[in-house]
Amino acid sequence: MNLYLFQNDLRIHDHPLLKKAMDQGPVIGLFVFDAIWFKDNQFGFQKKSNHWLSFIYDTLLDLNKQLHTLNIPLLAKKGNFNDIIKTLISDYSIDSIYYEKLPGDEERKRYDFISTLNIPTYHEEMKPLCKSHLLPFSIQNLPFVFTQFRHQIERLYVDFKESEPLVPQSKITIESDIPNLNDLNILQTTHYIKPGESEGLKHLSQYLFSHQLAKTYKDTRNGMLDFNDSTKFSAYLSIGALSVRRIMNEVKKYELNYVKNDSTYWIYFELLWRDYFYFVHKKYDNRIFNQEGLAQYHHTSHNPHYITAWKEGKTGYPLIDANMRQLVQTGYMSNRGRQNVANFFTKFLNQDWRIGAALFEAYLIDYDVSSNTLNWLYNAGLGNDPRENRMFNYITQGERNDKNCKYLDAFLPELKKVPIHLKYKISELLEQERVSYGIQNYPRPIKKVTKS
Ligand SMILES: Cc1cc2nc3c(=O)[nH]c(=O)nc-3n(C[C@H](O)[C@H](O)[C@H](O)COP(=O)(O)OP(=O)(O)OC[C@H]3O[C@@H](n4cnc5c(N)ncnc54)[C@H](O)[C@@H]3O)c2cc1C
Structure with missing residues (x-):
């Protein structure tokens, strides 16, 4: 049995790694509500607010519906990540684990633990628009200034190719298991952005085609109040309910069929910032969490x-x-x-x-x-x-x-x-x-x- 560890990729469209797992045999999905998310951080407040937890929970419910169409059961568990993985591996005779390797300290701890289990693991980079191996420089030679990065990327021909659609696997006897909100200690909230892949895809289509907002994005993006001032793609992107390649392909379609102007380009420009910071993170690793950041010194008070x-x-x-x-x-x-x-x-x-x-x-x-x-x-x-x-x-x-x-x-x-x-x-x-x-x-x- 293959285990797919869902992290920030809660969708089924444009999902090359899930496809790879399904090509190898039956798959079950896992999402872990890590116990540390519910505890106080070093600054004395809960690491993750109820807003975030509830947004993720509702995104997961939608993912479960999508996975159901592919006969993939989804298990959501709350607790210590290492204990959950260990138990699951023996309960379901897991013989390989698939997950995207993301930069981040918590992520690293998870992956380090998995590597002690002596089970084959498979990975694929899915987060950036321009994958690391296509960059015209090594990560270590990433330019320190965004503009230099952007100019070099824009000179490349980057194909935003999406992965083929997933085909349902044969039915397996394992049932999905998503605890209810009470069990997870999360309160239902109303969401500023509607959660889940289905809503994300609907929003993308409305933003571009029904409401035709991309052509004025650059003029409105600095507004603070109106929902349509900016794209509101970020909440879908951060949890992977929308793939960044799907977004860019739809923007390209819009440009081809409606308008191509400074505003439509600016959506791409902003998505390049997202890529840039992802690569900066990969380059400097945990150094980005130091108090002095990428500088040599800091001068702060504590008030x-x-x-x-x-x-x-x-x-x-x-x-x-x-x-x-x-x-x-x-x-x-x-x-x-x-x-x-x-x-x-x-x-x-x-x-x-x-x-x-x-x-x-x-x-x-x-x-x-x-x-x-x-x-x-x-x-x-x-x-x-x-x-x-x-x-x-x-x-x-x-x-x-x-x-x-x-x-x-x-x-x-x-x-x-x-x-x-x-x-x-x-x-x-x-x-x-x-x-x-x-x-x-x-x-x-x-x-x-x-x-x-
Ligand atoms: C202090 C600070 C913290 C931030 N924290 C986050 C965060 O945790 N998560 C996050 O996604 N963005 C973060 N941003 C970037 C940016 O503010 C949000 O991406 C944006 O406001 C989200 O709204 P939108 O999708 O409507 O953005 P739009 O203006 O419509 O931009 C389109 C997309 O481009 C990307 N993007 C835009 N600006 C940036 C940027 N400065 N850096 C990286 N990507 C960008 C996002 O993916 C965004 O969805 C932060 C910015 C600041 C100044």
Whole structure:
């Protein structure tokens, strides 16, 4: 019996490794809810929030439906990864294990354990658009700056070939087994993005063809409030409910049949960032988790008051507070928001980026270890950003990207009475102005911007 270990590849379309496993004989699937996801991390909060867990759970339910059409049973287990694998191997006479080898510390520990079991294992790289062996340089020679990487990749002819569709295997006697939410200690939540491969494929088709949004992506992508401001592919990509090759093939079809412009290109451009950070992670491995990141040194303070205010959306800076509240309430934040709150936390408050990254890991439904860690390092000036000391202006960033303040109204309703032209400037208001707008209870700025 072949065991397929599902990780961030919860789909059946464009799945070359599952195909390989099925070609070799009967397959059962496994997904592990690792016990460590339910425990506190080193910074004192649960490693994975209920938002994320519930999103994954519903994605798995959809995967189970898809696998059922292929006669593949899916087992979902909660507990210690090593114990689960050991038991399964003897219970189901497993003679080979298939899984994608992903970069990451937790992943590495899993793979190291599997390698002690003396069972043949099979792998295939599925995550990036451009697979490692097609790169025009070795991973060790990966350019340090994204633009150089992009230029070299764009010169290549990259075929986004998908794997052939899967054909059902003969029925086997093993039944799927997915515990219920209570057994897993997860609460059902409403999702900002609808989970699962079926929804992902539907969303991709609607985004491109029914709603024709790709042709304006570049103009809208910095918006923070509207669902259609950006593609919302990330949550499907991070758990593999959508394959990145499928996305690009559909974008190409759209370009061929409708419009090809700067905006449609920009979707590809952003997906290249995803590839880039995946390769940077492969190159530097666990070094990316060090406090100094890819730099030589770091200079941070530890201020529990700042950290709590930031986490709770109570810094007194409306742009930051609205974004942090959105993260905790929905499990999503726009790219513009992420850049601002990360910049604020690391460059203005001078706090350890790893705390911010861990909070994002807990809440983001599109959490991806490489993209999250390396975007944090980039924004903290400790990663692949040549412009180390870039500090944002949190007032103009808000005013520019939320012109009528609808985003603030959605997440900071206590500011509704403040006139639009002053909303993002609240951190600069005098006490009597705060009183006149009835916002005495909204926090005063935890730290004042020093004007140069
Ligand atoms: C501090 C910080 C943390 C982040 N953490 C994550 C994370 O954990 N997971 C994640 O997928 N993205 C992360 N990003 C990148 C980016 O913010 C999200 O991919 C994007 O906001 C998701 O929304 P979307 O799918 O609508 O993006 P779109 O703007 O529609 O972009 C299309 C796709 O391109 C990719 N992409 C876009 N921007 C980036 C980027 N800067 N880096 C890598 N890939 C990108 C994503 O796969 C995204 O789905 C982070 C960015 C910052 C600044």
